[in-house]
Amino acid sequence: MKRVLSMLFLLVPLIILGCSQNEERFDHTALKEELKEEGIAPKLPTKFPTTIVEYERVIPPHETNIHEVIFNGEEGGMEFSLTVQPPPVEYVNIEEEDVTVNGNTGFYIEGPGSSIHWTEGDYHYILTSYSDENGTKEKMIETAESFQ
Template sequence: MKRVLSLLFLLVPFIVLGCSQKEERFDHTTLKEELKEEGIAPKLPTKFPMTIVEYERVIPPHETNIIEVIFKGKEGGMLFSLTIQPPPVEYKNLQNKEAVMVNGDNGFYIKGPGSSLHWTDGDYHYILTSYSEENGTKEKMIDTAESFE
């Protein structure tokens, strides 16, 4: 009996932790098709740390090679944005950046309001920005970035 109880005390925290770290799948098929029609084929996220109910493309009034997508949650607010552009991208005087790896590619993470993860993979430079402190942790941002396909 003691053995069963001690086993339960060990397993319950792992079960609770596993449930609280739930990631939500994101079907990027429609977005991928839209971008393909424009002649670009970047990788896109397949999961987020919360449910994404819709996305919105930001289309500026002028011609640009920078793509921006806003991902919205159940409450209608902007949760993440993704900026895609051709490399190289130069950054000057960035403070508080932390070097990270995303699927074997060098990148960096900047913590703060609007935490962001920056990396280059193939023909595209990606900037993933979180507008939620809870979902903007380095670990959650890297997990989201590593789901790109």
């Protein structure tokens, strides 16, 4: 009986702790430095609803003021992308749902390839999820609000 109780006291906190951690921290220091070298200083995500193991910068062969980053998950697949560009950005004929990101008006577009769009300071941000599970409006807003 003591063994069973001891096991329960050990396992229950571990299970609760494991189930309550639904966000994964992301260290954007290296990415921030790369972008700074190009003369831009946008805010970047600090948390994702999944583990991000690496990022890739998409650098087109021509000069542009649009910057894109792909965030890859543990299994090597693309989980999110982030596009940063100067405002204003115009959209035509889209079905959107208004949202607020850190006090800034934006909108959410339901997927496949769900995305959240907002402008803050000198930048317009587009965060896209390539997973139905992580592309919900709530998770997209949480991720967007982690930008620093």
